[in-house]
Amino acid sequence: MSTNLNGKVAAWDSLVALAHQIVHGGPTESVETNGGPVRSFAKLIADKDEEINQRYDGAIEQTESSALSASTAATDALAARDISVAASLASTVALAAKDTTALGRTAAGMTDGMIFWVKPNATDGLTRFTCYQRTSSTTQTFVSSVLNASEFDSALNLTGYSPRSGYLFVVRDLLNRIGLALKVDGTLLAKLNLIAGNAITITRGLGGSYTVACSAIDTSYLYRSVAFGFKDAAGRFVGFLSNGEISAKMPARVESSFVTDGTVSAWIARDTAQHAALYTQDAAGVVRKLTAISAPSNVRLHLSKPVFYGTYRGETDFFWCNADGTGIYRATPYSWFSCWGDSLTEGAGASVLPTKTYPGQLSLLSGRMAINNGIAGQVSAQIAYRNCGLGGAWAFTGGEIPAAGSVVVTIAAVPAVLPFSPDPARSMRATAAGVPGTLTIAGGVYTFTRRVAGAAVAVPSPINIYPDTLRQDEATNIFWCGQNDGGASAKILPAVAAMVANLKTITKRFVVVGIFQHYDYATLVAQNAIVQAAYPNNYLDIYPILLAAYNPALPQDVADHAAGIVPSSLRADGVHLNDAGYALVALAIYNFLISKGW
Structure with a gap:
């Protein structure tokens, strides 16, 4: 038994010795076991370190080779993406670049302070694509340039690290400053996030940080290779392309916020x-x-x-x-309202103008300004002309806008839209051939008067005179037209479409109000439905709201309601509303606006 025990102890000591060799052995040692050779921990880590570095170096070599020769078919998906993005960026620079600095300074539209790119050329002694900022018609200052392959090789200093440190490598600039570091888990530490894709947006934030956004994001985050880089005027490395992703450290004179869609x-x-x-x-x-x-x-x-x-x-x-x-x-629009329409917007039938009109009462309800652009008797086309110049065709007497004073203008084409009826006298701010002025009608005669004297301007015939609505096309607009068109949707829709298209804000906020007066109420409902179908999210059907507001205690209201007519208690006459009617319209529009969050 003693012999057996001694044998087991000896075997145990042997195993302990082997384990000690495996754990504490050097980076080149392997230990022979019954199951074959086993690498020491140090050798295992060293071998993996070398394997990772070899793979990484191979990726760099492959990507640089592909980027320098776009005609060679890429077999690696990452290299193929680098080629695509690098070619796209290179073509963008090439499109804007001029052959010499002289041609860049004098390019069409170029003024002092603007930047321009110049191609490599012997005249200027340039070996790279170079960016300049014009300081005069004969001088410019250097901004930055694109490194060629050999310069980029010398600009980057890739320092390898053992994976045991948690990093594969770091990138240093020519001043030996660390620009970024790649961890073994694929995480890239940099001053600028790297995001792949086109339409890249780089925005400067607080503390020198940058935020990157783009339309197509690659979430693989395999940052393994570098395609090309950029240098600033001091020779400092400021950016590079890696796996189709741009990293940049931007000095004050270089773009701190950039966006492109190609x-x-x-x-x-x-x-x-x-x-x-x-x-x-x-x-x-x-x-x-x-x-x-x-x-x-x-x-x-x-x-x-x-x-x-x-x-x-x-x-x-x-x-x-x-x-x-x-x-x-x-x-985004102003919070105040611009109201366009006919006599129902102007407020015919209201006891006090402009307070009791629907725009006046909407202003009181909302606490916001509401501009009243209603003119009695106007059809939809006339309202649209005053809003955006739809259908205008004019001839200037003498074929020119004089240096000062007024000139008579007449209709140059038939059919054409007139902004006003012959009476009464009215005027509106307008612009013709780029000259700001005022269009006036008095005694049935239209005249255009320029606001500031200047050189005479020749004008063709016909020419449009466009209204100047003083930023009302950047407000929340309310369109209520069609009563004087007999409710015909064929006349209402083109006018409304032109006014909606004239809204200048990216986010358009507008309300299209339906008509309510017509002798044939079946036609009224049908025409309103056509307009509503064109603007389902912006349409307010005011007719059923007014119809339902009859007073059951008033026999005439009951009869009106039964006949499908807006009740007499809300009307000043057969067509126009009274104070109570306009208050109901204002409330309905206000509730509609609130429901939209406007």
Whole structure:
């Protein structure tokens, strides 16, 4: 028994010795066991370290080779994505780049403070695509440039780390500063989040941080390779493309907020005075600085139109503009109301104008301004002309707008829409051929009077004279028209469509109110249904609301209700409402607006 026990102890000691060798052995040791050789823990970790590094180095080599030769078919999915994005970015730069700095400075639409790209060329001694900011018609300052392959190789310093540290590698710039680090679990630590996809938006936040958003996000997060990079004027590494994802460290003179959809771009950068400025680039590659915008931020694109936060016209809010920088408008409507219509909007039958009209009573209910744009007797087309110039065709006497004073204008095409009836005398602010003025009718004669004297302007015939509604196209609009069209939807719908299209805000808030007076009430209901079908989310059928408000104690109201007529107790005459009727309309519109959250 003693011999057996001694044998077991000896066997146990042998196993302990083997275990000690496996645990404490060096990075090159293997231990022979009955089941074959077993690597020490140190050798196992070292082998895995080498395996990971070899795989990573292979990925870099493959991606750099693919990025430098786009004609070579990519077999690796990550390399293929790098090629696609790199080619897209390169083509964008190439589209905007000029052959020389002289051509860049003098390009169409180029003014001081704007930036432009120049191709590699012998005239300027450039070996890279280079970005400049124009300082005059003959001078420019350097902003940044795109590194070529050899420069990028020397700009990056990849330091390998053992996986035991939790990191695969870190990236340092030429000043030996750590730019980012890749952990073994695939997490990338950087000053800028890396998100794949097109239509990338980079927005500067507090403390020098950046937020990235894009229309298509790749959630694989396999950050293993680098395709190309960028240098600033001081030779500092400021960004690179990795797996189709852009990382950037942006100095003050480089874009701190950038967005593109591949055709139109917009960004915020410091101008020559070091003030934040908004720039746009249209599909033709023309870059413009929007000098009318102060303190811009949060730039985005909506249907190829830049949307941004800033101060314009003394207002600080979100605005949008066209790709060429023109037409700056609010992104969301004003809270006040613009009311368009005929005598029912003007308030015929009300005891006190404008207080007892429906716009006046809507203003009291809501505590907001309501502008009354009603004119008695007008058909839908006339209301739409006063709103947006629908159907105008004019001829100017003498074929020009004089340097000062008034000029008689007449109808140049038939049929055409007149904004006013011959009487009484009326006027409205308007613009013709880019000249602001006033369109007036008096004694049946229309005249156009420019507001500010200047050079005479030749005008063709016919030409439209567009109304100036003083930002009412950026408010919440209420359209109530059609009573004088006999309720015909064929006349109502084109007018309403033109007025809705004229609303300038991205978020459009409007109400289309149905008619209620017609001798044939079956036709009235049918025509209202057609208009409602065109605007199901914005239509208010006022007829059943008025009809249901009859007073059962009044025989005439009971008879009116039975006949499908708006009760006499709500009417001032056979067509128009009284104070109580307008109050009911105002309340119905107010409740509709509240239900929409407007």
